[in-house]
Amino acid sequence: MDASSRALFFLIFLPNIYLSSAQDDNQFIYNGFHGANLQLQAGAKIHPNGLLQLTNTSKQQVGHAFYKIPISFNTSSALIPFTSFSSIFIFAIVPELPNLSGHGMAFTISPSMDFSQAVASQYLGLFNIENFGNLSNHVLAIELDTMPNPEFEDINNNHVGIDVNSLKSVESAPVSYFSSEEGKNISLRLLSGDPMLLWIDYDAPQKTINVTVAPLRSKKPNRPLLSTPIDLSRFLLETMYVGFSAATGPVASDHYVLGWSFNKSGPAQDLEISKLPPLPPKRKISQKPTKIIVILPVVAIFVLVVVIGAVYFVRRKKYAEVREEWETEYGPQRFSYKNLYMATNGFKEKELLGAGGFGKVYRGTLPNSDAQIAVKRISHDSKQGMKEFVAEIAIMRRLRHRNLVQLLGYCRRKGELLLVYEYMPNGSLDKFLYSNKTPTLSWLHRFQVVKGVASALLYLHEEWEQVVLHRDVKSSNVLLDADLNGRLGDFGLARLYDHGTNPQTTHVVGTVGYLAPELSRTGRATNFTDVFAFGVFVLEVACGRRPIDLQAPPGEASLADWVLDCWRSGAILRVSDPKLEGTYLVEEMELVLKLGLLCSHPMPSMRPNMRQAVQYLEGNASMPEIQAERSVCTSIFSPSNETSNMVMSFPSSLEKYSSHYSLTSNESLIQKGR
Numbered sequence: 119m120d121a122s123s124r125a126l127f128f129l130i131f132l133p134n135i136y137l138s139s140a141q142d143d144n145q146f147i148y149n150g151f152h153g154a155n156l157q158l159q160a161g162a163k164i165h166p167n168g169l170l171q172l173t174n175t176s177k178q179q180v181g182h183a184f185y186k187i188p189i190s191f192n193t194s195s196a197l198i199p200f201t202s203f204s205s206i207f208i209f210a211i212v213p214e215l216p217n218l219s220g221h222g223m224a225f226t227i228s229p230s231m232d233f234s235q236a237v238a239s240q241y242l243g244l245f246n247i248e249n250f251g252n253l254s255n256h257v258l259a260i261e262l263d264t265m266p267n268p269e270f271e272d273i274n275n276n277h278v279g280i281d282v283n284s285l286k287s288v289e290s291a292p293v294s295y296f297s298s299e300e301g302k303n304i305s306l307r308l309l310s311g312d313p314m315l316l317w318i319d320y321d322a323p324q325k326t327i328n329v330t331v332a333p334l335r336s337k338k339p340n341r342p343l344l345s346t347p348i349d350l351s352r353f354l355l356e357t358m359y360v361g362f363s364a365a366t367g368p369v370a371s372d373h374y375v376l377g378w379s380f381n382k383s384g385p386a387q388d389l390e391i392s393k394l395p396p397l398p399p400k401r402k403i404s405q406k407p408t409k410i411i412v413i414l415p416v417v418a419i420f421v422l423v424v425v426i427g428a429v430y431f432v433r434r435k436k437y438a439e440v441r442e443e444w445e446t447e448y449g450p451q452r453f454s455y456k457n458l459y460m461a462t463n464g465f466k467e468k469e470l471l472g473a474g475g476f477g478k479v480y481r482g483t484l485p486n487s488d489a490q491i492a493v494k495r496i497s498h499d500s501k502q503g504m505k506e507f508v509a510e511i512a513i514m515r516r517l518r519h520r521n522l523v524q525l526l527g528y529c530r531r532k533g534e535l536l537l538v539y540e541y542m543p544n545g546s547l548d549k550f551l552y553s554n555k556t557p558t559l560s561w562l563h564r565f566q567v568v569k570g571v572a573s574a575l576l577y578l579h580e581e582w583e584q585v586v587l588h589r590d591v592k593s594s595n596v597l598l599d600a601d602l603n604g605r606l607g608d609f610g611l612a613r614l615y616d617h618g619t620n621p622q623t624t625h626v627v628g629t630v631g632y633l634a635p636e637l638s639r640t641g642r643a644t645n646f647t648d649v650f651a652f653g654v655f656v657l658e659v660a661c662g663r664r665p666i667d668l669q670a671p672p673g674e675a676s677l678a679d680w681v682l683d684c685w686r687s688g689a690i691l692r693v694s695d696p697k698l699e700g701t702y703l704v705e706e707m708e709l710v711l712k713l714g715l716l717c718s719h720p721m722p723s724m725r726p727n728m729r730q731a732v733q734y735l736e737g738n739a740s741m742p743e744i745q746a747e748r749s750v751c752t753s754i755f756s757p758s759n760e761t762s763n764m765v766m767s768f769p770s771s772l773e774k775y776s777s778h779y780s781l782t783s784n785e786s787l788i789q790k791g792r
């Protein structure tokens with residue numbers, strides 16, 4: 119048989135042999151990447167010595183290197199079901215500055231080598247803000263992450279994670295390996311700049327992926343770092359590309375791969391350390407002192423020590439925090455003051471977003487990531503009750519709702535508490551309602567906002583594992599995200615005033631105009647006091663007026679009373695915000711106004727609960743009729759004359775106050791704080 123007919127024979131009569139030769143493409147080994155069959159993209163390059171570099175220390179850079187031949191993973195043929203695979207590679211991450219790094223790298227299995235839509239930083243050159251988490255990505259990544267990104271719930275700045283279609287890891291662990299000699303786990307630091315080994319073993323019948331790390335030259339540890347049950351056949355497509363991706367952000371690292379083996383027919387072969395290309399020499403961090411002059415350096419060092427000591431002292435004071443024993447369990451929630459200080463450019467006026475009842479709010483960008491945050495600085499002198507409040511922050515951090523502003527964490531200093539929230543690009547709703555500088559919000563958006571806030575309150579009141587009262591619902595506490603969805607902020611903050619206050623005084627927290635009448639009698643916040651404030655808020659959104667406007671024409675100062683008057687006289691649409699110029703759906707406007715009146719009813723028992731309010735708004739239930747003869751004057755303030763006097767005694771800038779009033783034993787409302 120000559121060569122060509124033998125080839126024909128193989129092709130036609132021995133399909134199994136053909137198959138096994140095809141499978142040879144499903145394995146490769148590279149001890150260094152000389153002449154490797156890799157497709158390099160963006161910042162990736164192969165050094166003359168065979169070292170694969172994914173990124174250098176340029177900022178906001180990505181780099182990709184993929185094996186050019188697609189690997190068949192999920193053959194639909196019944197003969198070859200979804201198969202196992204195994205891979206070993208040796209990598210090194212060398213940060214530009216010690217302990218400050220780019221975002222990390224990932225071993226990646228992807229249906230395509232086209233990552234033109236992917237972005238750098240925390241997306242690791244794999245995804246972008248739109249598509250991360252999308253099931254149609256079909257991407258598996260083993261991330262070596264050197265940056266904690268709160269949005270992906272990263273555990274620290276030194277972890278290995280298994281990611282499917284997203285950067286929120288299915289499972290992750292701080293980098294360590296099990297040493298059988300020492301019988302314990304030993305941690306490794308990704309940013310050490312030293313080469314490390316990583317094994318990935320997927321067992322298809324068991325549907326388990328194991329990831330193991332170890333320092334160079336050590337044997338494979340006999341316990342994996344991660345052993346995660348996952349059925350990859352559900353995620354991966356038939357033909358996939360395997361390779362690496364890496365990304366830098368505002369700070370950068372060199373990401374290197376020294377060698378790589380991949381196998382779909384058995385365990386991946388060990389790499390030969392002696393054949394691997396060396397890494398470039400380490401960056402010099404400090405110059406070696408010359409011995410020419412002896413005295414000068416000694417003097418210089420002495421001066422330096424004094425200066426550094428002084429600087430250290432000043433800085434320590436500048437960044438000083440209060441940390442107590444009991445707080446260790448809230449470690450992950452805690453931001454360092456230094457980071458927050460840097461994020462907000464030292465709490466510059468320029469970054470000031472606003473000043474609310476609880477304190478000033480600053481915009482910031484966390485160092486080492488692009489995450490935008492809002493930092494609320496609250497002065498709080500009492501140490502008492504702090505423990506309980508921090509415990510509640512930890513709880514509030516777990517609240518997740520699309521209409522709530524996400525609380526990310528906190529920091530504590532002497533006399534001060536800092537809360538870190540997700541940043542809302544469009545600011546607070548009251549600006550849209552009252553400022554001439556911002557465009558008017560259309561009815562469509564307003565209705566959406568009302569529904570959003572209602573569903574957020576329903577979540578806080580009924581749908582979460584505990585009842586959370588908001589206690590300060592108002593338009594300036596509703597923020598608008600990039601798509602103009604309403605997001606309720608500051609939930610639960612009122613509790614800060616409960617802990618550690620004088621038991622002789624009951625603090626009524628809230629804002630004048632939104633306080634339910636029974637609050638000033640009982641001092642007790644309930645679901646129904648929140649509903650009352652929600653009612654006032656709803657009227658505010660529909661009418662574009664503050665709850666109390668002392669500059670309004672006579673008889674219209676109290677918004678709720680004026681709406682009620684117009685309702686009685688059958689001209690309720692008169693109250694709709696003139697800035698809308700009549701462009702709204704009459705039924706929706708009437709619904710919202712009626713709901714506002716019903717919720718801000720002076721009698722708690724007449725108000726709906728939030729579940730009913732949501733049903734009315736969604737049109738799933740019809741609202742009861744409003745009794746026209748409700749007493750109007752009491753709807754905003756407490757029934758006693760004293761309190762009405764109080765209102766009159768305030769300057770006309772009353773509307774500017776969004777502050778806290780404490781109700782002392784002699785029953786008068788006294789302004790507390792600003």
Ligand SMILES: *[C@@H]1O[C@H](CO)[C@@H](O)[C@H](O)[C@H]1NC(C)=O
Pocket residue numbers: 160161162174175176
């Ligand atoms: C990184 O690589 C790019 C090209 O791949 C080059 O333009 C840039 O100067 C390099 N940056 C550094 C810091 O070496």
Ligand SMILES: *[C@@H]1O[C@H](CO)[C@@H](O)[C@H](O)[C@H]1NC(C)=O
Pocket residue numbers: 216217
């Ligand atoms: C970097 O961080 C590690 C652990 O957090 C620490 O041991 C090491 O001293 C730090 N190195 C520098 C140069 O700051």
Ligand SMILES: *[C@@H]1O[C@H](CO)[C@@H](O)[C@H](O)[C@H]1NC(C)=O
Pocket residue numbers: 248249252253254
């Ligand atoms: C997921 O990606 C597909 C294809 O790019 C797109 O059609 C779809 O809308 C995306 N889904 C989501 C929820 O973004």
Ligand SMILES: *[C@@H]1O[C@H](CO)[C@@H](O)[C@H](O)[C@H]1NC(C)=O
Pocket residue numbers: 291294296301302303342343344
């Ligand atoms: C070592 O690490 C693994 C994986 O994180 C963990 O399951 C195990 O309990 C640790 N063992 C010891 C002795 O700390």
Ligand SMILES: *[C@@H]1O[C@H](CO)[C@@H](O)[C@H](O)[C@H]1NC(C)=O
Pocket residue numbers: 319320321326327328340341342345
């Ligand atoms: C994964 O790790 C588990 C636990 O050590 C082990 O039982 C299993 O055999 C490992 N699987 C593979 C494919 O290495």
Ligand SMILES: *[C@@H]1O[C@H](CO)[C@@H](O)[C@H](O)[C@H]1NC(C)=O
Pocket residue numbers: 192193194200351352353354355356
């Ligand atoms: C992978 O193969 C399994 C079994 O043949 C099949 O059920 C599954 O739909 C396949 N997955 C994809 C993404 O094609």
Ligand SMILES: *[C@@H]1O[C@H](CO)[C@@H](O)[C@H](O)[C@H]1NC(C)=O
Pocket residue numbers: 145146147379380381382383384385386387
């Ligand atoms: C793949 O596994 C087979 C079977 O164990 C082995 O003969 C082969 O050398 C391996 N190839 C690579 C590149 O690891």
